[in-house]
Amino acid sequence: MICMSSLLRLFEKRLKIHFLYAKGFLAISSVLSLLSFWLFYRIGLGALSELIWFKLISNSLLLFVHQRWRAKEIFFYLNVGVGRVGLLTVSFLADFVLWIIGITLIFQLNT
Amino acid sequence: MTKNISIDSVFLEFGDHKVLRGINLVFEQHQVVGLLGRNGCGKSCLLKIIIGELLPQSMHLRWGEQQLFSLYKKRGLINYLPQHECHPHSLRLRSMLKFYDVPVRSFLDTYSFLAEQIDVPLFDLSGGQRRLIEVLVVLESPVRFSILDEPFSHVMPKHIGLLQKRMRSLTSRKGIVITDHQYRNVLDISDQLFLMRDGMLRRIEGEEDLRFYQYIR
Numbered sequence: 001m002i003c004m005s006s007l008l009r010l011f012e013k014r015l016k017i018h019f020l021y022a023k024g025f026l027a028i029s030s031v032l033s034l035l036s037f038w039l040f041y042r043i044g045l046g047a048l049s050e051l052i053w054f055k056l057i058s059n060s061l062l063l064f065v066h067q068r069w070r071a072k073e074i075f076f077y078l079n080v081g082v083g084r085v086g087l088l089t090v091s092f093l094a095d096f097v098l099w100i101i102g103i104t105l106i107f108q109l110n111t
Numbered sequence: 112m113t114k115n116i117s118i119d120s121v122f123l124e125f126g127d128h129k130v131l132r133g134i135n136l137v138f139e140q141h142q143v144v145g146l147l148g149r150n151g152c153g154k155s156c157l158l159k160i161i162i163g164e165l166l167p168q169s170m171h172l173r174w175g176e177q178q179l180f181s182l183y184k185k186r187g188l189i190n191y192l193p194q195h196e197c198h199p200h201s202l203r204l205r206s207m208l209k210f211y212d213v214p215v216r217s218f219l220d221t222y223s224f225l226a227e228q229i230d231v232p233l234f235d236l237s238g239g240q241r242r243l244i245e246v247l248v249v250l251e252s253p254v255r256f257s258i259l260d261e262p263f264s265h266v267m268p269k270h271i272g273l274l275q276k277r278m279r280s281l282t283s284r285k286g287i288v289i290t291d292h293q294y295r296n297v298l299d300i301s302d303q304l305f306l307m308r309d310g311m312l313r314r315i316e317g318e319e320d321l322r323f324y325q326y327i328r
Contacts, residue, residue, distance in 0.1 A: 013209070013210065016206075016210075017210065020199060020201075020202070070199075072193075072195055072196070072197055073197055073198065073199055074197075075164075075191055075192070075193050075197040076197045076198045076199065078162075078164075078183050078191070079190040079191065079211065079249065079252070080210045080211060081186060083183070
């Protein structure tokens with residue numbers, strides 16, 4: 001029981017750390033997500049593969065800029081136990097999963 | 112049993128410029144180790160090599176008998192404070208303490224003068240207050256070694272005395288490595304003191320040695 005609660009606390013702490021890092025990136029990438037949702041709504045399934053590439057490339061570029069911009073803060077994240085790769089991977093995947101959920105919802109709305 | 116961090120045969124070059132030429136150093140857990148040196152002599156580079164954020168041409172890094180490439184890989188072993196501010200300015204002291212696993216109550220018992228700042232975002236504090244908070248939080252966190260690059264910079268003299276006292280008392284549970292240009296503050300609290308000169312470390316016993324090596328006049 002104690003072990004479970006400490007695991008939950010650790011998970012909550014990790015989540016907060018990742019959100020703290022990703023929030024600037026998520027704010028900008030969500031604008032691009034909304035744009036791609038609108039395009040998908042207007043064009044439909046025909047635009048899906050282009051939109052996936054658009055999202056993957058724009059996310060990669062945004063994350064590259066974001067990690068350069070917040071380079072000085074990396075020691076804080078290392079001190080609290082989260083490395084560069086972890087920060088970038090979680091930010092990228094969280095945004096991409098949200099994007100896939102959004103696209104799926106719009107697809108269901110359209111059909 | 113206490114283990115030491117030992118680093119030896121550190122060679123670092125940037126092109127033709129040889130920054131470090133065979134550094135050997137041991138950090139013991141209940142000691143304050145001071146590093147002095149002129150601007151650009153490689154102090155910060157050495158600290159970054161030790162924590163694994165800069166890759167030199169050659170190095171052997173060990174924690175006890177275990178060979179490591181980055182001390183951050185070993186959870187709870189080290190934390191590091193660079194000479195620039197490294198905490199997101201949206202953070203508040205309370206959340207910093209939680210992230211660093213420092214109990215808020217005991218922190219405020221020790222530093223009651225910071226109670227007013229506990230829920231103030233860092234961007235609303237002065238540069239000196241921010242630096243003091245960064246140093247204290249990193250110092251108080253429960254790791255075995257704290258590595259501090261210029262912890263006394265931007266901190267007012269009254270608080271420098273407090274930091275020195277706290278660093279001394281914290282050696283009961285951790286090792287501390289500091290580098291700073293305020294050499295007297297480093298000299299006062301160091302168990303071992305080194306001067307970095309010409310890419311090598313020289314052991315310093317007192318101000319006389321610093322004068323001998325022309326670090327001071």
